[in-house]
Amino acid sequence: MSSLKIFRVRGGQATEISGASVGVEVELQRLIEANMEAMLGIRFLATEYRTGHHGGRIDSLGLDENGTPVIVEYKRNRDQNVISQGLSYLWWLHDHHHEFESLAREKLGNQTAAEIDWSAPRIVCVAGAFTHHDTVAVEVIGHRIDLVTYRVFGDVLTLQLIASADASRTSARGRASGSPHATSPAPKSVQQYLDDSSKDLKELYTDLDELLLSHRDVFRERQVHYVAYRRIVNVATVRVQPRNRLLVVNLRLNPETVELKEGFSRDMRGLGALGIRDGVEVRIGSHADLALATDLIQRSIEAA
Structure with a gap:
């Protein structure tokens, strides 16, 4: 159950509005994709993106305000697999810089694609709830992961960031350190x-x-x-x-x-x-x- 409570106040009387989850998972996904920059600060690039021989489809791909690639995964309620699923797709992303850059170039232009920061891609997991073990896990995994809960109160959608883990960066800006396309020298940090x-x-x-x-x-x-x-x-x-x-x-x-x-x-x-x-x-x-x-x-x- 969410700790967030919303009340309707009329005539000095407060009545709690019960929160709910969306009817189907895709409903949540489509709503956020249509408003991704306003809701998450992420510019939307693609939906249900197929990862080829890697297997599976990434719910949403985007680029955040800091020029960082982002994988967004959604679950209607609580699901223990959402974090591991995101990590699996992150592995694909590390091996497909060129493919992601082509997508960014097509959607956002050449300059944006050229300035992508590959040092620490992000995973954003949006779900109805997460367990205490989920919030602890993201701290020790060693990747940038946000856990965001949502609730629907009538025509109001709330998003709450309940956990966020940073990660050490593999390089300054541009390609990950050790990549065959690595750039040097690194800019001053x-x-x-x-x-x-x-x-x-x-x-x-x-x-x-x-x-x-x-x-x-x-x-x-x-x-x-x-x-x-x-x-x-x-x-x-x-x-x-x-x-x-x-x-x-x-x-x-x-x-x-x-x-x-x-x-x-x-x-x-x-x-x-x-x-x-x-x-x-x-x-x-x-x-x-x-x-x-x-x-x-x-x-x-x-x-x-």
Whole structure:
């Protein structure tokens, strides 16, 4: 049973709305595929994708906000096989970079396909429920896996991220390390930029990190060029600029709802920001800037 409760309030009286699962599994799949970017932050690429001699069909293939390939598997209720099924398809994906890139090129264009990050592909499992053992298992498997539960309350669909496991990355960006197509040299990572930063900037990042992670359902994931903080979708991305002594933070906010301040915040629509497109960028160089950004950060988290 889900811990999420929804009530209809009329005349000061609260009546609980009972949650339910979808009638058939494909109904859930089609609904999410039609709204995948809004619901999961993933650009939809293909449905029921056949894996050839590997056997089986991947429910959905997509590309997330960070340029990472994603396998999405659905189960109407609880199913112990959904994680192992996703891992089986991940094995196929590791051997079929070119096939996935061709699909991305066809759907999203050449530039997007060329910028795919193969260092740590993701699995997203969507189901009516997961067991405690499922949530523990994803922590020790060693791959990036999200467990997302859903419930239907009348015409309202809820999605809740209940577990998310990060994984060590095989390379920076581009092909997995050891691949015959591996690229070199690797670009400088966000961690290297942070290591090169002054003590003050490191302390400022630590405070920003603590602020974002003070929300227990926000997870941190280090990408190559930035650190992503997300619920189901990214709520913030952070880049480190040691030379400028700045933390550059992109937030999931509509720029039209923010009073922009020159030198501190700007509208990123159409500028191709990494991780969060068309949001608001905030430049934090001091604890005073961080205090000024706190309300915007809170709003971005609430908007996700």
